[in-house]
Amino acid sequence: AQSVTQLDSQVPVFEEAPVELRCNYSSSVSVYLFWYVQYPNQGLQLLLKYLSGSTLVKGINGFEAEFNKSQTSFHLRKPSVHISDTAEYFCAVSGIGGGNKLTFGTGTQLKVEL
């Protein structure tokens, strides 16, 4: 079984500032890792995913994440945020060989202010 911890429920940040959203996971098997974004009244959209290979993964909208196996972390970063990045961000994990079944964290609300 897997679990995901997103330590910050809300992250306020000013526009054009950098941001990091934290994610830690626990699993007894090797995993795939994902970040999804949810805009108000919308479904979840994939930002990026880590399957294997390079630990630095680049996604859409200028986001990137780094997989750190020793720290069991997969933090999401963006060097300069925009108002339109205001949304809820979910970290998720699936066990390799377990199908696409995702276990989600509780989400981090990113609020970008002028």
Add this chain to the structure above:
Amino acid sequence: DARVTQTPRDKVTEMGQEVTMRCQPILGHNTVFWYRQTMMQGLELLAYFRNRAPLDDSGMPKDRFSAEMPDATLATLKIQPSEPRDSAVYFCASGLAPGDTEAFFGQGTRLTVV
């Protein structure tokens, strides 16, 4: 433009009534998930189908919830009888396994039971 389609988008019903939510997965996808999103519990996996067969419905209250896939283009989630605590947003997602690791989400059905 391939997408997961869920109907209805919004449903208000009285306690005790039957509720049916429908999902059309992306054509060609063989895996379907039902998730429930609430403020208190976040995103919970209710049921998971592969090639129309249920693989895991351990997250679903069996006494009142049922999930089926009558054919490859339709998944349904029924609640009978509905209760106020069932109020949530229900998401359907589809994917292609093995091989593809991404789950594509629909816009969700917002259910309010009064």
